[in-house]
Amino acid sequence: MAMPSDATPSGENQPAPLSVSSKRARLAGIGVVILCVVAGFLYLGGWFNPHELTPARFVNGFEEVFGIHSGFRRNHAKGMCVTGYFDSNGQGARLSKAVVFQTGRVPVIGRFSLPGGNPFVSDSPASVRGMGLDFTAGNGEEWRTAMVDIPVFAVSTAQGFYDQLLASKPDPATGKPDPEKLKAFFAAHPESARALTIIKAKPFSTGFDNSTFNGLNAFRFIDADDVSTPVRWSMVPADAFKPEDTSQSANPDKNYLFDDFIARIHSGPVQWRLILTVGQPGDPTDDATLPWPEDREHVDAGTLTLDQVEAEAPGNCRDINFDPLVLPVGIAPSDDPLLSARSAVYSQSFTRRAGEKKEPSAITPSDVQK
Ligand code: HEM
Numbered sequence: 001m002a003m004p005s006d007a008t009p010s011g012e013n014q015p016a017p018l019s020v021s022s023k024r025a026r027l028a029g030i031g032v033v034i035l036c037v038v039a040g041f042l043y044l045g046g047w048f049n050p051h052e053l054t055p056a057r058f059v060n061g062f063e064e065v066f067g068i069h070s071g072f073r074r075n076h077a078k079g080m081c082v083t084g085y086f087d088s089n090g091q092g093a094r095l096s097k098a099v100v101f102q103t104g105r106v107p108v109i110g111r112f113s114l115p116g117g118n119p120f121v122s123d124s125p126a127s128v129r130g131m132g133l134d135f136t137a138g139n140g141e142e143w144r145t146a147m148v149d150i151p152v153f154a155v156s157t158a159q160g161f162y163d164q165l166l167a168s169k170p171d172p173a174t175g176k177p178d179p180e181k182l183k184a185f186f187a188a189h190p191e192s193a194r195a196l197t198i199i200k201a202k203p204f205s206t207g208f209d210n211s212t213f214n215g216l217n218a219f220r221f222i223d224a225d226d227v228s229t230p231v232r233w234s235m236v237p238a239d240a241f242k243p244e245d246t247s248q249s250a251n252p253d254k255n256y257l258f259d260d261f262i263a264r265i266h267s268g269p270v271q272w273r274l275i276l277t278v279g280q281p282g283d284p285t286d287d288a289t290l291p292w293p294e295d296r297e298h299v300d301a302g303t304l305t306l307d308q309v310e311a312e313a314p315g316n317c318r319d320i321n322f323d324p325l326v327l328p329v330g331i332a333p334s335d336d337p338l339l340s341a342r343s344a345v346y347s348q349s350f351t352r353r354a355g356e357k358k359e360p361s362a363i364t365p366s367d368v369q370k
Pocket of ligand 1: 075
């Protein structure tokens with residue numbers, strides 16, 4: 001009986017031994033692969049071009065301006081965790097096949113934050129506020145977004161953000177940014193000067209609970225027929241807008257924005273409507289400094305309810321990277337160059353902080369108690 005070839009006794013059908021020249025060729029091949037891998041790492045680390053803005057250099061920039069605070073985010077370092085759920089009303093499903101937009105409830109983990117790399121910075125009325133959200137749909141898909149309470153972003157490119165970061169570095173002599181450097185930044189970035197005018201025209205609200213948070217970057221929603229639509233999104237609060245009060249800056253509590261939110265959530269759940277703004281052909285999708293016309297269609301996709309608050313701790317929002325490119329099937333990135341830059345820099349910040357010793361956050365477990 002013939003033996004199947006994979007059951008041949010040892011010695012039969014073995015490959016012929018390699019000649020010396022084939023061995024050399026094989027070793028040379030391995031050497032080339034190793035060189036390519038090393039060159040890849042050097043390229044990503046920016047070693048070939050010392051002026052290239054790599055993710056590592058970007059995060060070095062945050063560290064240069066704010067110092068290194070072990071275990072904390074390099075930007076939006078001061079924060080507090082929240083949890084709740086999103087009730088989709090099904091109206092977003094017309095635009096996106098993402099499971100999160102089908103009618104039903106999905107759990108949400110969130111984080112409120114203030115920008116900058118100082119985790120103990122004092123709350124102040126004019127400080128931009130951040131809301132990070134991580135939706136987990138029934139099929140396990142996640143949708144992560146990090147939004148802020150300004151109507152447009154101040155820069156349109158990663159280089160613009162980096163230039164702004166360094167231009168805003170406080171001068172050791174005055175403790176404030178050097179006005180000449182800021183002037184030079186705005187002269188080199190007229191798009192930022194225009195965006196600042198739009199940002200300043202919109203009053204801040206009194207707290208996190210009555211802030212509108214905007215995703216700012218455009219995305220593409222993909223429906224069940226694979227039709228793609230440009231979309232921007234916002235979380236619009238149920239709590240009534242009240243303009244910030246100048247007396248807030250005199251508040252001796254340096255965590256008053258967080259403490260006010262803790263008091264607010266202890267009085268009952270806090271809610272926002274998820275509003276999708278539908279872009280039209282010609283609306284800019286690659287420039288977060290430019291607003292879309294006011295008359296664009298708005299789709300109310302459902303309600304976000306936050307009902308629990310926690311101090312940052314192992315395993316909660318502290319350990320999530322709210323990377324804007326963690327998207328479910330049905331939401332895709334647009335051509336906005338900020339998106340890939342954000343994803344790469346958040347990852348670099350996350351990698352550094354994940355490997356560091358953790359210190360207690362400004363908002364402690366006792367602060368969040370009733
Ligand atoms: C090139 C542009 C940007 C850069 C380099 C940048 C950088 C960063 C970094 C390093 C973090 C900390 C990441 C971590 O360690 O988990 C962060 C967090 C954050 N960013 Fe950005 N960012 C950019 C644009 C934006 C934009 C356009 C928005 C709003 C639409 C935004 C909103 C936020 C928020 C809310 C957080 C805090 C999220 C959390 O709680 O973890 N950022 N950013």
